[in-house]
Amino acid sequence: MTxxxxxxxxxxxxxDLVTPEVRAALEVATDIVGYFPYxxxxxxxxxxxxxxxxxxxxxDRATHALQMAAEGRHxxxxxxxxxxxxxxxxxxxxxxxxxxxYHDLDIRVLPGITAxxxxxxxxxxxxxxxxxxxNLSDNLKPWSLIERRLRLAAQAGFAMAFYNPRSKSRPFQFxxxxxxxxxxxxxNVLISFCKDVTKDGQKLLTVPLxxxxxxxxxxxxxxxxxxxxxxxxxxxxxxxxYAPTSSESA
Numbered sequence: 001m002t003x004x005x006x007x008x009x010x011x012x013x014x015x016d017l018v019t020p021e022v023r024a025a026l027e028v029a030t031d032i033v034g035y036f037p038y039x040x041x042x043x044x045x046x047x048x049x050x051x052x053x054x055x056x057x058x059x060d061r062a063t064h065a066l067q068m069a070a071e072g073r074h075x076x077x078x079x080x081x082x083x084x085x086x087x088x089x090x091x092x093x094x095x096x097x098x099x100x101x102y103h104d105l106d107i108r109v110l111p112g113i114t115a116x117x118x119x120x121x122x123x124x125x126x127x128x129x130x131x132x133x134x135n136l137s138d139n140l141k142p143w144s145l146i147e148r149r150l151r152l153a154a155q156a157g158f159a160m161a162f163y164n165p166r167s168k169s170r171p172f173q174f175x176x177x178x179x180x181x182x183x184x185x186x187x188n189v190l191i192s193f194c195k196d197v198t199k200d201g202q203k204l205l206t207v208p209l210x211x212x213x214x215x216x217x218x219x220x221x222x223x224x225x226x227x228x229x230x231x232x233x234x235x236x237x238x239x240x241x242y243a244p245t246s247s248e249s250a
Contacts, residue, residue: 002072003106004074004105005077005106006029007108009111012118014198030068031068031074032048034052038078041078061088062077063095066099077092082112085133092107116161122204128240129229131160132159134160136163136165136177137170138170138173146173147180157227160225165223182210185225185227185228186209187209187210191225193217197222
């Protein structure tokens with residue numbers, strides 16, 4: 001098979017955060033596959049076909065990419081952020097698992113800057129120690145599992161970054177998440193809301209958990225919750241690189 005599939009991350013939004021490696025892959029691609037808004041970020045040119053699709057057909061999209069590559073085309077499957085973080089890399093390999101005839105294809109994953117890390121950099125260093133990334137959407141897993149992971153991550157003392165915190169179809173779940181976090185962490189731990197990071201209209205807000213409300217987040221917001229050691233220094237938020245021993249915290 002002479003074609004190829006590159007699974008690429010376009011970064012959080014700002015064009016200067018797309019890596020040179022990803023730009024090089026886009027320049028030689030014959031086909032771009034992805035969710036409509038992400039495909040729209042790729043500049044049209046002669047010899048390039050853009051294949052935009054809905055955000056709930058990830059495996060179908062991935063299978064289409066594999067099919068085109070098997071026909072000799074050079075396909076780039078695009079995601080925002082990093083393709084391995086709640087994005088298309090897993091979907092491509094899921095499709096590949098179901099189609100052994102494509103196992104010999106040339107497939108590469110190119111990393112990108114995640115929304116989570118871009119948001120953290122704008123705040124300071126809130127993910128400076130151990131942290132957990134959790135997708136709050138229950139499209140692909142039950143809400144009961146999300147609740148369990150939230151509670152356990154909070155009990156373990158992880159800082160946390162939340163993707164897809166609140167949508168029009170599930171407006172109340174983020175409020176339930178805040179209730180769980182307050183039960184486990186109290187009201188004083190810092191929570192940050194980072195909307196449209198690196199884009200026009202970027203908004204950052206950090207408040208104590210007790211002051212957070214569910215309407216502070218939407219699907220364009222990355223939410224970062226600190227741990228008991230996370231603090232402010234001037235306008236910045238950071239989590240120290242060390243954790244106190246039991247004797248130090250006593």
